[in-house]
Amino acid sequence: MTFFSILLALLFEQLKPLRADNPMYAACKQLAARMEATFNAGEERHGRTAWIVTMLILMVPTLLVYWLCTRISPLLALAWNVLIAYLTLGFRHYSHYFTSIQLALNSGDETTARTLLAEWTRQNTVGMSVSEISRIAVENALITSHRNVFGVFFWFIMPLGPAGAIMYRVAEYLARAWNEPEHLRNEPFGRFATKAFYWIDWIPVRLTAIAFAIVGNFEDAVYAWRNFADRWQDEAIGIILSAGGGAMGLRLGTANEAAADIPVADAATVDSASAEPEALPGEEATVRALQSTVGLVWRALLLWMLLLLLLSFAVWLG
Template sequence: MTFISILCALLIEQLKPLRVDNPIYLQVQNLAEKIESWCNAGKAKHGRMGWWILVIALTLPTALIYWLCLRINPFAALAWNVLIVYLTLGFRRYSHYFTSIQLALSSGDEDAAKAHLAEWTHLDTSGMDISEISRIAVERSLIATHRNVFGVFFWFLMPVGPACAVMYRVAEYLARAWNEPEHMKNEEFGQYATKIFYWIDWIPAHLTAIAFAVVGNFEDAVYSWRNYADRWSDELVGIILSAGGGALGVRLGEPEAKAMVLNADASAVDVDSLDIESQPGAEASPRSLQSAVGLVWRALLLWMLLLLLLSFAVWL
């Protein structure tokens, strides 16, 4: 049932991808804002309480409905699984940004590529060259794919998979929403959301890095992972991007000169902490975007193959 649910959800999303501003996501965001306003008294313990209130409020009904569907009919449970996976996956939710950047660079329209990247990342792209645009687009796509696809896959395989998938996506959102906005930075309230998402995402992040290594340049991916992952302030982001860059043969994580660059929602790279010249791989280029697409699709096929084999093992 797990493999069929994911396959059906992926096919549906290819035909009808969810928008970022769809009503369900907006309701979850509004609920998170309300809980933050109710619970935020400036302490980490209040953030812990708010996190558990929101996660339980969303995962418990998901688990109960799944249990009722199993009692009614297996096909009802399958339909519920497909719906939850469809809502939690985001394989094409952000792909239009990446595609627009790729097409703009291919046609030589650097200004359009900067505009699309700025809309996607909320960074100041005015001073970026083509290499930097390509690099940040690749970094963003690798992390977005992990958090919107592979991380969901892993948690959906757990017992009461739909509830676990919802938990993962909510935890990922809160780690950003309660830490990244200007008024939330450096507040204790969001510390718990960051810490617990680190542990929730620890195994999926390592599995994603392994998948990138297997379907890409294995030796360079492992070498970069072992030697450069700790150069990112976010350990899990560093693991994914170092392995992904090695698998692609591209140097990732190079910062803007004398600045801090946000990488894929949650990390920052310090120019003084990196020895750029010693990193393996070539500079990012528009061709790197196409290579990243191929790497992501191969990793997705690897995950689906493993899920299929696991399903056969369970059936037998």
């Protein structure tokens, strides 16, 4: 059932992508803001309580509905799974930015490409070269693909099922919403959300990196992962981008950027702890790198689907 749930959800999303500003997402954002306003009294334990309450509010009804559906009809349970997978697997939520940037660069319209990249990443893109635009677009595509597809995929096939997918997407959002805004930055309230998402994402991020290595250049991906992942301030971003860049033979990140200079977690930077860091491996990103990224992500997705299909057969035959 899990394989068909994800397959149908992906097909539905290809036909009718879910907008990033849909009512369900808006309701979750309002809930997160209300929890922060209610529980935030300046201590980390308040953030822990708010995180747990938020998860219970969203996950318990999801599990109850799933349990009721399984008692009534397997087809009803399948429909519920497809709905949750459709709401959480955001394969095309942000792909319009990536595709539009690719089309703009292919046509030589660098100004439009910079504008689109600024809207997507919320950073200053004035004066960026084609190589910089391509690199940052590739970096954000890899990170958003992991957080909107592969991370959700992993938790969906776990015993929690649809509730696991809800947990992952909400945990990722809370880690951003309770830490990135100016009034919450560096406050204790959001620390637990960051720690919780780190552990929730610990296994998925490594499985995504392994998938990139398998469907790309395996040796270079593993080499970059082992030797350069710790150059990023965010461990998960470092693993994804070092493995993804190695798989495609691209030089992602820059040797002397400070992570604090980038306003969003999806932007990749390298920790400049050393005065003369070793050069990052790979070639500079070009317009062709965007097409390579599309191929890498699709091949990784097909690999995950194939493994899930084989696992489903094994369970069915057993």
